[in-house]
Amino acid sequence: MVGEREAIRDYVSRITGGKPVCWLDERISKGDFEGRDWTLEIFDVPHQEQRALHARLWSLNRRVWQALHQSLTLVFHTPEETTRLYSWARQERPSGLLDSTKPRTSAPLPASLTGYCFRCHQERTLRSEGTGHRCVSCGNEQQTDGLWVASLQ
Structure with missing residues (x-):
């Protein structure tokens, strides 16, 4: 995570x-x-x-x-x-640090998705799941929707 x-x-x-x-x-x-x-x-x-x-x-x-x-x-x-x-x-390099050349998801995502994934750095890829969120693109689980972090980009 x-x-x-x-x-x-x-x-x-x-x-x-x-x-x-x-x-x-x-x-x-x-x-x-x-x-x-x-x-x-x-x-x-x-x-x-x-x-x-x-x-x-x-x-x-x-x-x-x-x-x-x-x-x-x-x-x-x-x-x-x-x-x-x-x-x-x-x-040492952070395990979550991604190669900036990694392609982003190009397929249209459902409008019901929201948030910002901390792992793949994509917006509108989170689905609410239990007490947290899961990214439909990379499977990352996180506790918050990450929107405040997305504003840093």
Whole structure:
């Protein structure tokens, strides 16, 4: 199941031009703090690019707050520090990150479908199912209709 956190991580990775991005975990920080669950680590960002990138991602932070009442914390790591401390981050790629060349569904979909799929990034492909939604295109199950994430595209 691809959820909002994966969609946010994938979006940030696309905005940064494919730089390694991951949610804070025990490999990066052993301590605990308020907001730890909503802290994104962005690797290989030179000092001179960090301020502009932070400003570019500010609208995402506002949208996450409006949709989920969570505040994103962004932590940038320079290429030098990434090499020295986090070289593993360059080998990992988010599992939900899709090839932008993947063709989108071309067949017309029923008008009763709604939402935005976090996995295949297609709109109007979700069918309500139990307490969540299932994408008719790729089969992804997700808890929300994903429409606020679709507005990021």
